[in-house]
Amino acid sequence: MAKKGFQPDKFSFKESVAALKTVPRFFVEIYHSNRILFTVNALCRLVSALLPLAMLWVGKLIVDEVVLQMGAEKASYQVLLQWVLLEFALAVSSDIIARTTSYTDGLLGDQYSIQSSVKIIKKTSDLNLSQLEDADFYDKLERARQQTTGRVGLMSNILTQVQDLIVVISLMAGIVAFEPVLIILLLVSVIPTLINEIKFSGTSYSLARSWTQERRELDYLRYAGASDVTAKEVKLFGLAGYLASRFEKLSWQYYADSKSLSKRRALWGSGFNIVSSLAYYGAYILIIFKTVGGIFTLGDLTFLSGSFNNLRGRIQGFFIRFTSITNSALYLQDYFDFLDIKIGDSGHGKKPMPAELKEGFKFENVGFKYPGTDIWVVRGINFEFKAGEKLAFVGENGAGKTTLIKLLLNFYEPTEGCIYLDGTPINEFDRAEYQEYFGVIFQDFVKFELTMRENIAVGAISALDDQQRINSASEKSLASEVINAVPDGLDQKLGRRFSKGTNLSGGQWQKVAMARAYMKDAEVLVLDEPTSALDARAESETFDRFINLTKGKSAIIISHRFSTVRIADRILVLKDGKVHELGTHEELMASPKLYAELFNLQASGYI
Numbered sequence: 113m114a115k116k117g118f119q120p121d122k123f124s125f126k127e128s129v130a131a132l133k134t135v136p137r138f139f140v141e142i143y144h145s146n147r148i149l150f151t152v153n154a155l156c157r158l159v160s161a162l163l164p165l166a167m168l169w170v171g172k173l174i175v176d177e178v179v180l181q182m183g184a185e186k187a188s189y190q191v192l193l194q195w196v197l198l199e200f201a202l203a204v205s206s207d208i209i210a211r212t213t214s215y216t217d218g219l220l221g222d223q224y225s226i227q228s229s230v231k232i233i234k235k236t237s238d239l240n241l242s243q244l245e246d247a248d249f250y251d252k253l254e255r256a257r258q259q260t261t262g263r264v265g266l267m268s269n270i271l272t273q274v275q276d277l278i279v280v281i282s283l284m285a286g287i288v289a290f291e292p293v294l295i296i297l298l299l300v301s302v303i304p305t306l307i308n309e310i311k312f313s314g315t316s317y318s319l320a321r322s323w324t325q326e327r328r329e330l331d332y333l334r335y336a337g338a339s340d341v342t343a344k345e346v347k348l349f350g351l352a353g354y355l356a357s358r359f360e361k362l363s364w365q366y367y368a369d370s371k372s373l374s375k376r377r378a379l380w381g382s383g384f385n386i387v388s389s390l391a392y393y394g395a396y397i398l399i400i401f402k403t404v405g406g407i408f409t410l411g412d413l414t415f416l417s418g419s420f421n422n423l424r425g426r427i428q429g430f431f432i433r434f435t436s437i438t439n440s441a442l443y444l445q446d447y448f449d450f451l452d453i454k455i456g457d458s459g460h461g462k463k464p465m466p467a468e469l470k471e472g473f474k475f476e477n478v479g480f481k482y483p484g485t486d487i488w489v490v491r492g493i494n495f496e497f498k499a500g501e502k503l504a505f506v507g508e509n510g511a512g513k514t515t516l517i518k519l520l521l522n523f524y525e526p527t528e529g530c531i532y533l534d535g536t537p538i539n540e541f542d543r544a545e546y547q548e549y550f551g552v553i554f555q556d557f558v559k560f561e562l563t564m565r566e567n568i569a570v571g572a573i574s575a576l577d578d579q580q581r582i583n584s585a586s587e588k589s590l591a592s593e594v595i596n597a598v599p600d601g602l603d604q605k606l607g608r609r610f611s612k613g614t615n616l617s618g619g620q621w622q623k624v625a626m627a628r629a630y631m632k633d634a635e636v637l638v639l640d641e642p643t644s645a646l647d648a649r650a651e652s653e654t655f656d657r658f659i660n661l662t663k664g665k666s667a668i669i670i671s672h673r674f675s676t677v678r679i680a681d682r683i684l685v686l687k688d689g690k691v692h693e694l695g696t697h698e699e700l701m702a703s704p705k706l707y708a709e710l711f712n713l714q715a716s717g718y719i
């Protein structure tokens with residue numbers, strides 16, 4: 113995707129500052145992630161904020177005492193020793209406190225990062241399928257995921273900011289007591305940094321934000337070019353060069369935008385720094401003159417020049433950190449925006465589900481367009497799916513079979529018409545409870561790179577340790593054959609991502625997936641092409657078992673194999689998003705329409 117070039121001022125200073133409103137919520141979350149660590153951290157920072165002034169002051173006392181003793185007839189070291197010991201104690205405490213601060217920073221950061229990642233996973237699972245299938249959603253997710261670790265830096269940056277503010281106030285009070293003019297010079301020396309930071313605040317976030325889509329594309333290209341899943345085809349079709357060059361092209365564009373921003377920042381930064389240094393040296397000369405003129409002692413000189421330098425560094429750091437804080441706050445805003453995405457559930461009722469299905473489901477004049485599109489994928493759909501019935505969906509690719517399942521499962525709401533369960537519109541039920549009714553194996557079921565046991569138990573994850581239930585589901589689905597064929601049985605890691613992992617064949621995976629359906633004692637089972645990778649014998653065995661083992665249960669089976677389909681009680685033939693035929697195998701064979709035509713073609717080996 114070609115990039116027009118970066119628009120740097122999309123996020124102004126004002127917007128960056130406005131993002132700071134997320135900071136209190138952030139601190140409440142951190143505080144709740146570990147109250148003790150947070151309190152220790154804050155106390156350490158408070159104490160260390162007062163240490164620089166104390167150390168500089170003791171340094172001044174030492175120099176003054178040295179000068180005094182140099183002029184004395186008989187030097188006494190007692191006071192001097194006391195001051196040096198005090199400075200030593202301050203130095204040691206300062207180090208201990210700094211280490212405790214960074215230790216607690218790290219721990220708090222890790223805890224917060226774990227918790228925020230968990231929140232992102234949970235939030236994602238709470239959202240509707242229609243929200244998840246949206247590109248905007250992925251952009252939001254990407255931005256929320258970014259900087260999960262950066263947020264840790266935000267916490268320490270903000271606390272350091274408060275800490276430095278205390279240092280700055282205390283050192284300024286010290287300087288004002290000696291020479292108020294120095295404060296004016298100090299301001300002159302830090303204003304250039306302030307201007308520089310205001311100028312560039314928000315720009316790096318702007319750059320990163322404007323590249324959200326491309327970064328997702330880069331991630332995808334990296335995955336497509338270097339992963340076990342794609343390796344076969346990448347090698348066979350010689351795609352590595354193509355993918356690498358696409359990756360490189362996009363990366364270099366980002367690099368160029370990022371470089372030009374860094375260059376401008378560096379150039380402006382060095383210019384401003386010269387002004388700042390001039391003011392500093394002006395102050396230094398003033399202090400030297402006053403010391404030589406006898407107004408300041410040598411100790412005062414050490415204290416003032418030390419304080420001035422320290423202050424300048426801290427105030428500049430304060431502004432620079434401010435930009436980094438506002439930048440992180442913009443990312444934080446993305447994270448909270450993601451957590452605050454409304455779950456599109458508002459139109460849903462809270463009716464409890466009936467204990468068992470009595471009549472069944474009814475589709476009444478159902479039509480559907482995917483959100484953001486203007487095409488009727490299905491329209492004018494009318495049929496009943498009776499309780500206890502085994503119904504098969506048949507139709508060409510793209511006819512709308514999976515879409516009907518998604519509508520039945522209430523992942524999407526029909527654009528027009530209504531679906532009823534025992535006479536009640538399905539959106540009057542609590543969505544989660546409603547979906548609990550179903551056990552579904554999708555054609556693109558997930559091959560989790562977890563153990564065999566976990567892969568089976570995902571059908572009812574609370575039964576992960578229920579050996580009997582797992583054994584029974586494996587027997588029913590023929591997954592037991594797969595379990596026996598792998599070295600570690602149920603504890604076998606699946607997939608090759610982790611050591612000792614093993615890959616299963618397509619058919620073996622489908623047996624594992626079928627076991628998930630048996631794990632869940634669902635009222636209604638839906639199998640969306642669950643046997644496409646099975647050999648003919650395994651397929652027929654799987655379906656015979658399925659029909660026998662789920663007697664009395666309602667089930668929908670989608671399949672392109674007519675030998676499977678014919679076992680169903682009734683068959684619904686979809687064509688161009690409409691119900692073309694509906695009846696038993698015998699009824700449909702008796703009419704010279706699509707079903708009979710396709711059945712005969714397949715029987716004669718043409719398709």
Ligand SMILES: Nc1ncnc2c1ncn2[C@@H]1O[C@H](COP(=O)(O)OP(=O)(O)OP(=O)(O)O)[C@@H](O)[C@H]1O
Binds near residue numbers: 515
């Ligand atoms: N999330 C989506 N957004 C937009 N269009 C979609 C989406 N999912 C599916 N479609 C479109 O809806 C139509 C029906 O797709 P569906 O998956 O329901 O077909 P199907 O009958 O199950 O096909 P197959 O036999 O190939 O699995 C297709 O044209 C497809 O491109």
